[in-house]
Amino acid sequence: MILIITVLFSLFYLFQINKMTFALCQSREIPEEKQPKIYRTVNILITILILSFYLEVLLNV
Template sequence: MISIFIIFAVFILYNINKMTNSLCLQKDIPEDRQPKVFRTINILVTILLISSFVEILYA
């Protein structure tokens, strides 16, 4: 179960990062602010994935 969830999480993070890159290009976000945008989105998605895993584990 854990390995399936890890594969799913990596796939989700990869797609979120692709969409974040598209957002940065579309909205013309300056290069110096892009790492902060990526970091914030990645932290929030990681928290969401961890909470989903805990919910599945204890449900």
């Protein structure tokens, strides 16, 4: 049950972070060739954050 809730939360959270990253790229006028690197970095960091959150919850339950 916790896995399903975490996956749904993670997808929603990742989508929101990508929307904010897009807004950042637009407001700062970041060139198109640098944007994939920014998205990749943000998505990897958020994925690490989500995995560590899941492990913390899993080990404390």
